[in-house]
Amino acid sequence: MEEYKSLKIIQKSPNSGVCFLYLNRPSHLNALSGDFFTEFPKAISSLDQNPDVAVIILAGSGKHFCSGIDFQTLNNALKGSYAADCGRNVERLRQHIKFLQEAISALECCRKPVIAAVHGACIGGAIDIITACDIRFCSSDAFFSVKEVDLAITADLGTLQRLPSIVGFGNAMELALTGRRFTGSEAKDLGLVSQVFTCKQALEEGVKLVAEEIATKSPLAVIGTKAVLLKSRDLTVEQGLDYVATWNSGVLLSDDLKEAISAHSQKRKPKFAKL
Incomplete structure (x- = not known):
């Protein structure tokens, strides 16, 4: 696999279909550098296109998941070759910002x-990163903060767009305006994470089991489930039903369906082709 400056990819069990993607700047608390966004x-x-990968686990190397955007990255955004015209500077x-946003939105794509x-x-x-992920788990030592307001910034990489649909509008407003720190336990109560594990090792082992279970299912x-759920956020119920009807009309009559029915009748685990 390709080598990265800010990331590390490990497939711990080659036959499981589960791959770990680590934020890998532990000496900088995995702060998001310019390299990261590229x-x-x-x-x-690359993981999406890899047929041996069915599920991706995003984790952090070292003592922390991620301390946020690197200050140097922020500084670089505010300097450079400025035009004499203010309008052109604003557009630059x-x-x-759109470039940075696209890096995070890659998770949903x-x-x-x-x-x-x-x-x-x-x-x-x-927080921008995890709200763009499909499922979230944490360890008991985890703590969270929508910190941008304390840096005189309006969060602009997805938190304000994605967090409300996860924890509710009022909760998202309070967390974003105060920038306060909250625990893994509160994150669980808010619905930001699905489960809290006792420690980092238990977290990785537990998440790996969940991922491996998903990896056994029809790709x-x-x-399709991920795509329809994401699309349905922006649709009415009627529009969402029409969308999934169109989706399933294209893939329902697949070999996966035949294999699932056959395995069920034969009381065995199904075996699906890689995607």
Whole structure:
């Protein structure tokens, strides 16, 4: 697999279909560097296109998941070759922000499920990342903060768009306006994470079991479920039903369906072709 400066990819069990993608700047608390925003969408795309990968687990190396965006990355966004015209400077900055946003949105563009495994700090830009993941778990030492307001920034990489549908509008408003730290236990109560594990090791082992269970299922059904759920956020119920009807009309009559029915009748585990 390709080598990255800010990331590390490990497939611990080659036959499981589960791959770990680590934020890998532990000496900097995995702060999001300029390299990250270039490398992350490439890594996600490569895993998406890899037929041996069915589920991706996103975790952090070292003591923390991610401390947010690197201050140097912020500084780089505010300097550079400025035009004399203010309007052109504004447009340059807008395009840079869009570039950063696209790196995070790569998680939703990925057909395959991405599960966040959070330990230690999950601050600022890290919240942008986990809210774009499909499922989230954490360890008991995890703590979270929508920190941007304390840095005189309006969070702009996805938290304000995705967090309300996960924890509710009022909760998202309170967390974003105060920037306060909250625990893994509160994150569970809010619905931000599905389960809290006792420690980092238990977290990775537990998340791996969940991922492996998902990886045994029909890949067509899995990517379809993710795609339809994401699309349905922006649709009425009637529109969502029409969308899934169209989706299933294209993939329902697949070999996966035949295999699932056959395995059920024969009381065995189904075996599906890789995607």
